[in-house]
């Protein structure tokens with residue numbers, strides 16, 4: 001198929017095109033027919049061969065289209081051009097400088113003028129800007145989107161290998177790494193956390209009736225510092241479980257994810273953005289689930305003072321089991337009963353009954369380790385008493401399990417970052433953690449675009465954003481679920497007119 005493309009006219013037209021080669025007089029359609037006839041005569045024309053022929057034709061056509069499009073561009077003049085940075089005129093420094101760009105249609109070879117600005121030292125090619133080419137890198141935007149989709153879901157080596165199954169080109173694992181790094185940098189440079197959240201998923205037009213928030217930590221193996229904690233948060237609409245139903249049916253797509261390999265202030269900022277875009281201040285019921293970590297509840301109280309704080313049941317049971325193992329011994333045959341009894345005792349309006357039975361075990365604790373284990377679980381239950389009113393929470397249909405955050409760990413981190421033998425450099429790990437959260441929030445189709453949009457200031461679509469927030473410092477009180485006063489909203493609406 002490599003010959004100069006002729007107009008697609010039937011071969012019967014007055015003068016058939018001819019490039020001098022043996023089949024040069026044939027039209028495209030006739031050429032394909034001739035190739036098919038010859039292959040068939042050789043007896044090797046099965047579906048594989050047919051597909052191969054079709055793909056080769058597509059590839060040739062793609063490259064010819066690219067070359068034709070480049071040839072159709074008007075020639076560049078040699079006049080100085082305005083520098084994109086300082087707007088001073090910069091002369092041409094080199095002509096016909098070659099740039100290769102990998103596109104979805106094949107490799108683009110582009111020769112263009114290179115200008116150098118003596119005022120600010122910037123080098124630039126005006127043609128790159130005309131064509132809207134990425135400033136750096138060797139792939140087009142469409143190609144970047146494709147590689148990124150693979151790169152956030154699989155190891156770089158595996159992507160390079162799998163690529164050749166899907167496409168006729170081949171790419172290196174280093175190219176995948178560079179693309180993911182570049183987009184990761186862009187993601188870190190987002191205008192603000194809010195801008196990124198809004199680019200991922202639109203702010204709801206009406207505040208949802210209920211929000212479930214959950215936070216937890218997950219350990220990641222890094223090269224520099226061995227194990228490092230990734231803070232994971234999820235903000236999901238809904239979460240109400242009709243009493244009597246054990247397993248809520250939840251779609252993970254309904255959630256916003258936050259993941260930070262870094263300190264609490266950074267995590268707080270990211271969580272605050274997710275909550276604000278989800279209009280948490282206007283939501284009737286917010287449930288905040290977490291383990292017993294103190295900083296977790298400080299964060300909940302600061303960001304969502306009206307939220308119902310719930311210590312998730314699996315964590316509560318986990319601490320009782322640590323104590324049971326210390327008292328009875330690891331693997332003891334009574335441990336399943338110990339667990340069942342813990343569940344029974346915790347199904348109450350306070351952990352008091354559980355604490356009482358644990359205290360009754362005091363006389364059996366003989367070693368300092370056993371005493372410490374008892375002390376730990378009792379202290380843990382005492383400091384989380386208000387967050388353990390499980391019977392009340394269940395009767396209200398509030399979630400008390402850890403399913404939502406466990407699924408966040410799995411979907412955001414585990415599948416990409418915690419595979420057997422994986423060790424991450426800190427810089428790349430930080431970026432990937434962030435990319436994964438954005439990927440899960442935005443969804444595969446919107447992901448690449450969301451990161452670009454996140455660089456811009458968010459568009460103010462709802463007037464409520466311009467209004468002062470509802471009073472936030474309210475005493476935590478579960479017996480009366482929070483509701484923003486309708487009067488406040490009416491007054492605010494009136495003020496905005």
Ligand SMILES: [Zn+2]
Nearest residue numbers: 083086117120
């Ligand atoms: Zn300049």
